[in-house]
Amino acid sequence: MGRENKTKYVILGLLNHEPxxxxxxxxxxxxxxxxxxxxxxxxxxxxxxxxxxxxxxENYDKTTNLGPxxxxxxxxxxxxxxxxxxxxIPTDPINHKIxxxxxxxxxxxxxxxxPIMNIETFQKDAEKNLHMLSRFSExxxxxxxxxxxxxxxxxxxxxxxxxxxxxxxWSAEAIELIKAHIESTNLQ
Amino acid sequence: MGRENKTKYVILGLLNHEPxxxxxxxxxxxxxxxxxxxxxxxxxxxxxxxxxxxxxxENYDKTTNLGPxxxxxxxxxxxxxxxxxxxxIPTDPINHKIxxxxxxxxxxxxxxxxPIMNIETFQKDAEKNLHMLSRFSExxxxxxxxxxxxxxxxxxxxxxxxxxxxxxxWSAEAIELIKAHIESTNLQ
DNA sequence: AAACACTATATCATTTTGATATAGTGTTTT
DNA sequence: AAAACACTATATCAAAATGATATAGTGTTT
Numbered sequence: 001m002g003r004e005n006k007t008k009y010v011i012l013g014l015l016n017h018e019p020x021x022x023x024x025x026x027x028x029x030x031x032x033x034x035x036x037x038x039x040x041x042x043x044x045x046x047x048x049x050x051x052x053x054x055x056x057x058e059n060y061d062k063t064t065n066l067g068p069x070x071x072x073x074x075x076x077x078x079x080x081x082x083x084x085x086x087x088x089i090p091t092d093p094i095n096h097k098i099x100x101x102x103x104x105x106x107x108x109x110x111x112x113x114x115p116i117m118n119i120e121t122f123q124k125d126a127e128k129n130l131h132m133l134s135r136f137s138e139x140x141x142x143x144x145x146x147x148x149x150x151x152x153x154x155x156x157x158x159x160x161x162x163x164x165x166x167x168x169x170w171s172a173e174a175i176e177l178i179k180a181h182i183e184s185t186n187l188q
Numbered sequence: 189m190g191r192e193n194k195t196k197y198v199i200l201g202l203l204n205h206e207p208x209x210x211x212x213x214x215x216x217x218x219x220x221x222x223x224x225x226x227x228x229x230x231x232x233x234x235x236x237x238x239x240x241x242x243x244x245x246e247n248y249d250k251t252t253n254l255g256p257x258x259x260x261x262x263x264x265x266x267x268x269x270x271x272x273x274x275x276x277i278p279t280d281p282i283n284h285k286i287x288x289x290x291x292x293x294x295x296x297x298x299x300x301x302x303p304i305m306n307i308e309t310f311q312k313d314a315e316k317n318l319h320m321l322s323r324f325s326e327x328x329x330x331x332x333x334x335x336x337x338x339x340x341x342x343x344x345x346x347x348x349x350x351x352x353x354x355x356x357x358w359s360a361e362a363i364e365l366i367k368a369h370i371e372s373t374n375l376q
Numbered sequence: 377a378a379a380c381a382c383t384a385t386a387t388c389a390t391t392t393t394g395a396t397a398t399a400g401t402g403t404t405t406t
Numbered sequence: 407a408a409a410a411c412a413c414t415a416t417a418t419c420a421a422a423a424t425g426a427t428a429t430a431g432t433g434t435t436t
Contacts, residue, residue, distance in 0.1 A: 009294070036285070090305070101347055102221070104340050105220070105341070105344055109336055115275075115340075152295055152296050154365070155289075158358060159362075163351060166351050177339065177346075
């Protein structure tokens with residue numbers, strides 16, 4: 001999206017922890033970041049290449065021990081500096097892209113059953129996530145002061161809990177308001 | 189993005205309400221949708237072109253009355269059908285892109301002042317939005333049953349209130365937890 | 377041995393982003 | 407009156423992101 005490659009920082013952040021291959025990066029993103037960030041191979045592999053020529057990361061070890069050839073990368077000093085610079089600069093406000101609200105906004109004059117169905121699906125998804133997050137939260141809460149890693153990981157989990165809770169609450173209220181609206185317009 | 193052009197539905201949705209130019213569409217997006225959807229000229233103008241050849245919208249009136257030439261478009265029957273189809277289909281879960289959390293996740297082992305500063309900025313932005321939204325909310329609440337438009341518009345405002353409230357709450361708790369963590373590690 | 381699932385890298389078309397170019401109009405400042 | 411500025415309006419561009427697909431090896435199950 002013209003200007004700044006954010007995937008670069010995902011790769012720097014992960015490689016700052018331990019050396020990895022492109023495939024490992026994708027797995028780690030899916031496991032730990034997916035709740036607030038996602039990226040695919042189509043972005044990871046080309047970015048790795050350009051980061052190598054920029055010397056932010058470097059080829060580490062071609063572990064031809066087992067399975068398909070795996071190219072391991074590690075962060076360089078230059079890469080560490082760039083990561084730390086990024087951590088210090090202010091962050092732009094979130095740019096929300098919420099297709100459900102776009103649909104809702106354009107749903108005036110149509111049957112309310114589709115908005116309601118869409119909101120219900122949205123609510124179910126939120127509750128599924130809340131369920132999963134509460135397990136994470138319970139296991140992390142007692143150990144947040146053991147290390148920075150635990151604390152910051154917990155903060156991302158807490159964020160997830162807050163927003164999915166907000167989504168769930170909104171869904172319930174929205175459905176109620178739509179149903180009340182149907183009643184009210186039927187009475188007229 | 190491969191696959192489906194969402195901007196198409198933004199244009200269909202807005203033109204379904206009234207005929208507009210590309211510039212008008214951008215203005216309307218900035219005014220009404222920006223909280224949950226944004227798009228720029230670089231997407232609007234090319235999409236308008238392809239939608240014209242697909243006959244989803246059509247050139248309406250070149251109002252050469254005053255100011256620069258303005259090209260007005262209106263939705264076609266085919267466009268209305270496609271909009272309604274889209275409103276009926278289930279919506280994919282939100283794909284969050286929250287750079288603040290990405291930074292936080294990678295902030296272990298660094299000075300906590302930058303995470304705290306970033307969270308404070310985030311909280312201030314949330315509270316600014318809450319302020320603005322409460323004004324919208326107060327004026328919309330009494331008239332939600334007057335029309336579908338009002339109801340659905342109110343629901344998007346309510347959504348904004350719920351999430352910015354969640355953001356604000358999380359920010360306060362996150363800062364507290366980071367500060368407590370600093371204390372706790374200093375004591376050891 | 378065929379089918380399937382998984383690891384691993386890579387590429388592609390399309391969409392999105394954010395910036396910039398161009399040009400006319402209307403208002404304010406010097 | 408000229409210059410500076412703000413706004414309307416359309417358009418294009420490079421870079422980044424998305425989501426799909428291609429390719430190929432490995433290991434397990436049918």
